Amino acid sequence: MKLNENFSNLNKNYLFLKISKKIQEFEKESPKKNIIKLGIGDVTLPLCDAAIEAMQKALLEMGKKETFRGYGPEGGYDFLKQGVQWYYQKRDVDLDLDEIFISDGAKNDVANILDIFGLNNVSLIPDPVYPVYLDTNIMAGNKILYLQANVENNFLPMPDEAMKADIIYLCSPNNPTGEVYDSIGLKKWIDYAIKMEAIILFDAAYEAFISEDSLPHSIFEIEGAKKCAIEFCSLSKTAGFTGTRCSYTIIPKELKFGGRSLNDFWLRRQTTKFNGVPYIIQRGAEAIFTERGQMQVTESIAYYKENARVITQALKKLDIWFTGGKNSPYIWMKTPKNLTSWEFFDVLLSEAGVVGTPGLGFGANGEGFFRLTAFGNKGDTVEAVSRLRACVMNLGR
Ligand code: MLT
Numbered sequence: 001m002k003l004n005e006n007f008s009n010l011n012k013n014y015l016f017l018k019i020s021k022k023i024q025e026f027e028k029e030s031p032k033k034n035i036i037k038l039g040i041g042d043v044t045l046p047l048c049d050a051a052i053e054a055m056q057k058a059l060l061e062m063g064k065k066e067t068f069r070g071y072g073p074e075g076g077y078d079f080l081k082q083g084v085q086w087y088y089q090k091r092d093v094d095l096d097l098d099e100i101f102i103s104d105g106a107k108n109d110v111a112n113i114l115d116i117f118g119l120n121n122v123s124l125i126p127d128p129v130y131p132v133y134l135d136t137n138i139m140a141g142n143k144i145l146y147l148q149a150n151v152e153n154n155f156l157p158m159p160d161e162a163m164k165a166d167i168i169y170l171c172s173p174n175n176p177t178g179e180v181y182d183s184i185g186l187k188k189w190i191d192y193a194i195k196m197e198a199i200i201l202f203d204a205a206y207e208a209f210i211s212e213d214s215l216p217h218s219i220f221e222i223e224g225a226k227k228c229a230i231e232f233c234s235l236s237k238t239a240g241f242t243g244t245r246c247s248y249t250i251i252p253k254e255l256k257f258g259g260r261s262l263n264d265f266w267l268r269r270q271t272t273k274f275n276g277v278p279y280i281i282q283r284g285a286e287a288i289f290t291e292r293g294q295m296q297v298t299e300s301i302a303y304y305k306e307n308a309r310v311i312t313q314a315l316k317k318l319d320i321w322f323t324g325g326k327n328s329p330y331i332w333m334k335t336p337k338n339l340t341s342w343e344f345f346d347v348l349l350s351e352a353g354v355v356g357t358p359g360l361g362f363g364a365n366g367e368g369f370f371r372l373t374a375f376g377n378k379g380d381t382v383e384a385v386s387r388l389r390a391c392v393m394n395l396g397r
Pocket residue numbers: 039040041042107130175
């Protein structure tokens with residue numbers, strides 16, 4: 001029996017597990033302290049009425065012989081795929097239903113997609129970025145090239161033909177920096193990928209937070225993308241499905257390498273290893289892709305954006321450099337007094353009882369930075385900001 005030795009090359013704990021362990025330790029030591037968590041990007045508002053009503057109806061259907069459903073189609077029910085299709089059509093992106101795969105999380109799909117690629121690929125991974133890309137590539141034993149994102153390039157690195165990559169990860173709006181590629185930037189990535197015969201894995205999980213009309217929500221809004229990209233998106237952040245789990249992955253049928261269809265490969269993978277998202281959840285998700293559902297989720301997103309405004313305004317007053325918060329629920333700030341990102345994490349937790357995410361957890365270039373999420377509830381966010389202000393001012397003394 002041989003183990004996958006690549007696991008020995010991973011950091012001991014997944015980033016957000018490490019943080020929750022630190023919080024648990026702190027809670028044990030200081031049980032009276034009221035901790036405000038602006039760390040992991042988990043939502044706080046409940047599911048919208050449209051989704052709840054649809055799920056209640058679906059639940060009752062499951063209790064009647066005539067309407068009960070067992071296994072559904074592995075790739076998702078057509079009623080939900082039609083909703084996704086409608087959503088993309090609004091941005092002039094035409095998709096066939098069999099280009100849409102319903103799943104139980106963008107994280108799962110972005111990790112599992114490596115099943116359809118061969119061994120020893122070279123993956124180009126932004127630094128900093130959502131840690132799942134790096135960890136899953138380490139697990140797969142792929143060679144990793146880092147795409148340097150930093151203040152100089154506004155955390156939006158562009159392709160460099162000297163870097164020969166097979167699999168390119170892009171996340172826009174970016175987790176953790178909140179920066180967004182414009183159409184020109186994405187077109188350059190598409191041209192590069194086509195030239196390199198590489199694939200772009202495009203994570204659009206935060207697209208619903210884009211405020212500026214000119215910015216693309218989907219890579220498929222850009223010409224050529226259907227030849228080189230797979231897109232992952234999720235209802236977790238858009239519609240509060242972090243605990244209910246529903247996402248969608250788009251694999252165009254045009255996407256072929258050596259005459260082989262990636263859509264066929266993924267269908268084969270999913271039908272073997274996945275039995276689909278529960279019917280009740282898919283009915284709830286379907287309700288998001290209606291005018292009423294869209295109106296309701298837009299209200300929740302506006303609530304989170306107001307939190308982002310409160311946070312960014314405080315940072316401006318403190319004269320702390322930051323990005324994000326405008327087209328994203330994340331605010332990426334420079335740590336005060338040149339503290340390392342974990343030092344600032346510890347100070348903020350122990351002095352202010354506020355949890356954020358240390359930038360180093362997203363890659364070496366995240367050192368000296370810190371991420372705050374706007375997904376908290378309003379009262380907590382206002383309180384956290386006032387504690388953060390006091391903590392930073394104290395550091396200055
Ligand atoms: C984050 O905080 O980066 C996200 O919540 C993680 C995730 O979506 O898995």
